[in-house]
Amino acid sequence: MRKLKVGIIGLGGIANFHREGILASPDAELWSISDCNPELLERRRKEWDIPSSRAYLQYEAMLQDPELDAVTIGTPNFNHYEIAKLAIEYGKPFALEKPVALNAEEAVRLKELLDRSPLSHMVCFSYRYKSAVRYAKQLIEEGRLGTIRHVYSQYLQGWAIDEEIPLAWRFRKSLSGSGALGDLGSHILDLTRFLVGDTRRVLADADTIVSERKLPDGEGKGEVDVDDYCHVLSRIESGISSVMTISRFAYGRGNDQRIEVYGSKGALVYSLEERDTLQVKFAEEKDTHFREVAIPDECRRGQMQAFFDLLNGRGDGKDATMEDGYRNQLAVDAIIRSFTEQKWMDVE
Ligand SMILES: NC(=O)c1ccc[n+]([C@@H]2O[C@H](COP(=O)([O-])OP(=O)(O)OC[C@H]3O[C@@H](n4cnc5c(N)ncnc54)[C@H](O)[C@@H]3O)[C@@H](O)[C@H]2O)c1
Numbered sequence: 001m002r003k004l005k006v007g008i009i010g011l012g013g014i015a016n017f018h019r020e021g022i023l024a025s026p027d028a029e030l031w032s033i034s035d036c037n038p039e040l041l042e043r044r045r046k047e048w049d050i051p052s053s054r055a056y057l058q059y060e061a062m063l064q065d066p067e068l069d070a071v072t073i074g075t076p077n078f079n080h081y082e083i084a085k086l087a088i089e090y091g092k093p094f095a096l097e098k099p100v101a102l103n104a105e106e107a108v109r110l111k112e113l114l115d116r117s118p119l120s121h122m123v124c125f126s127y128r129y130k131s132a133v134r135y136a137k138q139l140i141e142e143g144r145l146g147t148i149r150h151v152y153s154q155y156l157q158g159w160a161i162d163e164e165i166p167l168a169w170r171f172r173k174s175l176s177g178s179g180a181l182g183d184l185g186s187h188i189l190d191l192t193r194f195l196v197g198d199t200r201r202v203l204a205d206a207d208t209i210v211s212e213r214k215l216p217d218g219e220g221k222g223e224v225d226v227d228d229y230c231h232v233l234s235r236i237e238s239g240i241s242s243v244m245t246i247s248r249f250a251y252g253r254g255n256d257q258r259i260e261v262y263g264s265k266g267a268l269v270y271s272l273e274e275r276d277t278l279q280v281k282f283a284e285e286k287d288t289h290f291r292e293v294a295i296p297d298e299c300r301r302g303q304m305q306a307f308f309d310l311l312n313g314r315g316d317g318k319d320a321t322m323e324d325g326y327r328n329q330l331a332v333d334a335i336i337r338s339f340t341e342q343k344w345m346d347v348e
Contacts, residue, residue, distance in 0.1 A: 004308055005031035007068050009059045009083055010075035011044045014097060017126075018072040019048065021304020028308050031068060034059045059083055063090040070120075070311055072304075073097060076169040077176050081106040084121075088113045093120040095307045099186040099332060100325030102177040107329040111322045122307050123320040125190040125328075127257065129306065132270045132278035134299035134318070136261065137195055144282060145263025148196050151242040153259040155184040156250035160210065160228055167213040171224040179226030181206065182332055185246040189331045190320060191259060192244075197237035199331045199347050204339040206230035209249050232335055 006028045008018050022030045032054035035041040045055040056062040070093040073083050081101045087094040101107045169175035206227035215222050229247035257272040266282040279290040331347050338345040
């Protein structure tokens with residue numbers, strides 16, 4: 001089969017992951033790159049051995065290339081909407097980073113565009129591809145936990161404690177939509193939807209711990225106007241009661257994700273700090289302790305290979321779609337309303 005010619009838009013941190021996935025796949029090749037930062041574009045072009053004719057400052061010019069089969073979009077959240085909209089207009093399948101947009105209004109417009117002009121696409125909720133998460137989903141679907149009652153989740157990082165980190169886009173609402181919530185919480189909200197269902201009502205508390213940071217360009221400081229942490233009490237569909245803990249200020253934590261699901265006859269704990277693990281305890285197996293389970297090989301799947309499989313008509317139906325991205329954004333927006341107004345909010 002011919003290799004898919006894939007372009008990467010946005011050449012910052014996440015682009016490395018996109019590129020590694022392209023290079024690791026027998027089904028794709030890195031065809032073109034785009035970034036609005038000319039120095040970075042040229043540096044990556046040389047490092048990654050891309051011809052000048054396929055390195056673009058303007059992503060629209062890249063999308064006009066008739067040979068290009070698909071793109072990954074890994075720019076800051078504020079331009080996800082514009083870039084994905086243009087990809088849809090040019091009929092270029094895309095893998096779009098999370099959160100899908102700045103807010104649900106933008107997300108619903110993307111969903112409606114795709115409803116009118118269907119096109120292969122994926123939202124990069126990367127933790128759906130953790131093998132322990134996939135196995136957890138299988139065990140829940142097999143009914144091994146019985147009726148699910150509680151989900152307790154956390155996603156903790158500690159990097160933002162460093163007050164010398166400048167006021168990058170992640171600290172500015174107009175560029176990111178929200179702070180730790182959209183960055184980390186969006187993953188947990190998606191995993192919750194993936195595993196047990198949609199979040200229906202929320203009560204949240206959030207705050208900004210370091211309220212000013214030095215400007216990335218020039219003198220002086222600017223205001224951080226997004227959440228540094230966000231704690232959410234929620235009701236999930238079918239009445240599941242849940243607590244979600246999200247922070248960029250958890251000292252000592254790198255990328256600590258943990259989801260505990262408790263049912264009427266079993267429980268499981270997915271954990272990701274050093275490695276992707278799943279512990280279970282089942283009544284029917286008379287388990288006396290939580291025990292780590294071996295993950296079946298069929299649960300191992302890479303995000304970028306899943307994207308190429310989707311484009312080649314071999315998707316397994318588990319990739320996040322714009323519908324998932326939109327539902328996610330609705331929950332994020334309701335949480336922002338809740339911590340702003342300090343009251344329960346319906347996700348709608
Ligand atoms: N799936 C995950 O686990 C995961 C992890 C990290 C980041 N992300 C997401 O990836 C996105 C990017 O994050 P990052 O950490 O790579 O950010 P980053 O700041 O490191 O990189 C963003 C890049 O986009 C470029 N850019 C901005 N506007 C552009 C435009 N109009 N055209 C082309 N390039 C443009 C910037 O110059 C920069 O090089 C965010 O949406 C973030 O939430 C997802």
